[in-house]
Amino acid sequence: MKFLVLALLVLLLPLVAHEGYLLNVLVFVGIHSILALALNLLLGYAGQISLGHAGFFGLGAYISGILTATYSLNPWLAMVIAAAAVTLLAFAVGFPILKLKGHYLAMATLGLGIIIYIVFNEAVDQTGGPSGLSGIPNLSIGAYSFDSDMRNYYLIWTFALVAIGLSLNLVHSRIGRALRAIHDSEVAARVIGVNARLLKVQIFALSAALSAVAGSLYAHTMTFVAPASFGFNFSVELVTMVIIGGLASIYGSLLGAALLTVLPELLRAFQDYDIIIYGLLLILMTMFLPGGLAKGLPQAASYLKTKFGKGSSADA
Amino acid sequence: MELSDQIAQYLVSGLSTGAIYALIGIGFAIIYNSTEIINFAQGELVMLGGMFALFFINFLHLPLPVAVLLAVVSTTAAGVLFERLTIRPLKSATPLSLIIITIGGSILIRGIAMLVWGKDTHALPAFSGSEPILIGTATILPQHLWIFALTVLAIVMNKFFFNYTITGKAMRACAVNKRAAGLVGIDVRKMVLFSFAISASLGSLAGIIVAPLTMTSYDVGIMLGLKGFCAAIIGGLSAGVGTVLGGLLLGILESLGAGLISSGYKDAIAFIILLLILFIRPQGLFGKAETERV
Numbered sequence: 001m002k003f004l005v006l007a008l009l010v011l012l013l014p015l016v017a018h019e020g021y022l023l024n025v026l027v028f029v030g031i032h033s034i035l036a037l038a039l040n041l042l043l044g045y046a047g048q049i050s051l052g053h054a055g056f057f058g059l060g061a062y063i064s065g066i067l068t069a070t071y072s073l074n075p076w077l078a079m080v081i082a083a084a085a086v087t088l089l090a091f092a093v094g095f096p097i098l099k100l101k102g103h104y105l106a107m108a109t110l111g112l113g114i115i116i117y118i119v120f121n122e123a124v125d126q127t128g129g130p131s132g133l134s135g136i137p138n139l140s141i142g143a144y145s146f147d148s149d150m151r152n153y154y155l156i157w158t159f160a161l162v163a164i165g166l167s168l169n170l171v172h173s174r175i176g177r178a179l180r181a182i183h184d185s186e187v188a189a190r191v192i193g194v195n196a197r198l199l200k201v202q203i204f205a206l207s208a209a210l211s212a213v214a215g216s217l218y219a220h221t222m223t224f225v226a227p228a229s230f231g232f233n234f235s236v237e238l239v240t241m242v243i244i245g246g247l248a249s250i251y252g253s254l255l256g257a258a259l260l261t262v263l264p265e266l267l268r269a270f271q272d273y274d275i276i277i278y279g280l281l282l283i284l285m286t287m288f289l290p291g292g293l294a295k296g297l298p299q300a301a302s303y304l305k306t307k308f309g310k311g312s313s314a315d316a
Numbered sequence: 317m318e319l320s321d322q323i324a325q326y327l328v329s330g331l332s333t334g335a336i337y338a339l340i341g342i343g344f345a346i347i348y349n350s351t352e353i354i355n356f357a358q359g360e361l362v363m364l365g366g367m368f369a370l371f372f373i374n375f376l377h378l379p380l381p382v383a384v385l386l387a388v389v390s391t392t393a394a395g396v397l398f399e400r401l402t403i404r405p406l407k408s409a410t411p412l413s414l415i416i417i418t419i420g421g422s423i424l425i426r427g428i429a430m431l432v433w434g435k436d437t438h439a440l441p442a443f444s445g446s447e448p449i450l451i452g453t454a455t456i457l458p459q460h461l462w463i464f465a466l467t468v469l470a471i472v473m474n475k476f477f478f479n480y481t482i483t484g485k486a487m488r489a490c491a492v493n494k495r496a497a498g499l500v501g502i503d504v505r506k507m508v509l510f511s512f513a514i515s516a517s518l519g520s521l522a523g524i525i526v527a528p529l530t531m532t533s534y535d536v537g538i539m540l541g542l543k544g545f546c547a548a549i550i551g552g553l554s555a556g557v558g559t560v561l562g563g564l565l566l567g568i569l570e571s572l573g574a575g576l577i578s579s580g581y582k583d584a585i586a587f588i589i590l591l592l593i594l595f596i597r598p599q600g601l602f603g604k605a606e607t608e609r610v
Contacts, residue, residue: 096595115588232538
């Protein structure tokens with residue numbers, strides 16, 4: 001039901017927001033939603049933190065970008081190769097990394113993200129270094145090229161809706177229940193027969209692959225990639241989206257992604273003060289809204305309802 | 317220059333950056349031991365130290381020792397304020413939200429520093445000239461000596477404080493078991509505040525003594541903080557010898573790697589070492605393995 005409402009909203013939103021700038025912001029909301037969703041599967045459901053997801057996002061973008069711009073491969077094929085390569089990498093590093101817990105896991109994923117980021121900057125021959133890689137072609141089906149904001153909007157949101165549908169299915173399946181069991185107690189999950197180690201690595205790889213797809217979409221939409229978009233700060237921003245939206249809430253990730261994409265645009269009016277406001281919001285929201293928007297909004301709504309209800313009964 | 321001379325030179329610079337990492341890492345460890353929080357804002361306190369010192373010297377024209385002292389005091393005050401406003405009000409926060417809050421704090425501090433001091437990079441004057449001193453075949457700057465001397469002093473004072481004063485012992489008791497410490501009459505909240513104060517002062521000292529060598533700006537805190545964190549992890553999050561050795565090891569390997577392999581990948585080397593250590597010995601090179609309590 002919620003899904004249908006969302007799909008309808010996605011379909012109709014451009015009727016109101018058909019202006020280039022707004023559509024562009026909505027395109028970013030879509031990409032960030034896929035990323036937040038991917039991270040939420042790992043962080044919210046399996047309870048494993050990653051401070052390096054911007055790295056996987058960047059790998060997707062760069063592999064897609066290099067294969068199409070330098071080696072003129074078909075963009076769709078490049079997207080598949082990028083996703084496959086990132087999945088393989090995540091599998092390879094997943095086994096040793098996910099043995100770690102808590103701060104150690106945070107630090108290891110952070111380190112991985114920074115190493116990837118440094119490679120983007122230093123492998124100048126392939127990536128173009130700090131000044132970036134340009135000339136990446138748009139995605140296209142036959143002669144229909146996704147080259148306008150409106151077309152990109154529908155392209156990206158189609159992917160986002162598919163990702164949401166798949167995630168909803170996944171978390172309500174046997175795997176989803178096993179993941180939540182790991183989150184609550186890994187030892188208990190093992191005792192009842194969940195292969196915790198393998199499952200954690202699988203969900204890590206899935207999360208990385210989804211981020212890589214978002215990266216490919218980003219590269220083909222923007223037609224330009226530079227390392228600055230994939231640094232440590234962006235990894236933090238992704239974790240923030242998930243937490244502010246609400247851990248283990250698919251629609252929460254959407255809310256978090258929307259808020260954190262729109263907020264900087266609104267704060268742009270404050271110029272240099274925006275970073276201060278951003279930091280303050282991060283602190284205040286974590287302090288006063290620990291369940292994220294997904295839990296906080298219904299709570300606020302029911303609070304207002306009881307208050308409003310009381311007011312009207314007093315009137316009567 | 318011969319290879320051995322080069323290596324000697326890399327060792328000198330590696331040891332001095334390693335000493336800086338060690339100071340920052342000890343700050344991480346002290347807070348972790350008393351609160352189980354990894355304070356991601358630690359790097360920003362390092363930056364604040366350097367920027368405050370710069371402000372006191374260049375704008376208020378205070379003599380160097382006074383400026384350094386004032387910078388340490390101001391940063392310590394900032395660290396204490398941070399604890400009072402963000403960490404203490406949270407009673408039952410999850411480790412995850414604490415990570416996010418300290419990250420939010422670091423963004424906030426960085427933003428304020430950018431507004432107050434601008435985005436330019438500044439150099440602090442060297443403490444006693446920049447005439448290189450020749451030792452064997454390697455040259456060493458007076459500032460390197462200052463770094464070694466002040467780091468050793470800070471570590472010795474730290475050791476003395478934690479082993480021979482009643483407050484230091486109380487803080488160690490809190491690290492072992494907070495509830496038991498509370499039961500024997502230790503004010504745990506005060507000890508947490510102290511841990512933030514001590515680690516802010518160590519961090520700011522690191523930021524001040526390294527500023528003449530590497531320049532400082534509002535955004536130097538991120539990398540320095542992360543490297544300090546690496547040192548602490550290699551040292552098994554101990555507030556003592558382990559982290560010092562971890563910092564020195566990291567500094568030397570990074571400097572050798574930058575000199576002999578590739579300077580562009582210098583920062584990557586530190587994190588590759590970190591990943592290898594986490595994969596092979598997750599409890600740190602010098603830490604004891606922990607068994608998970610269910």
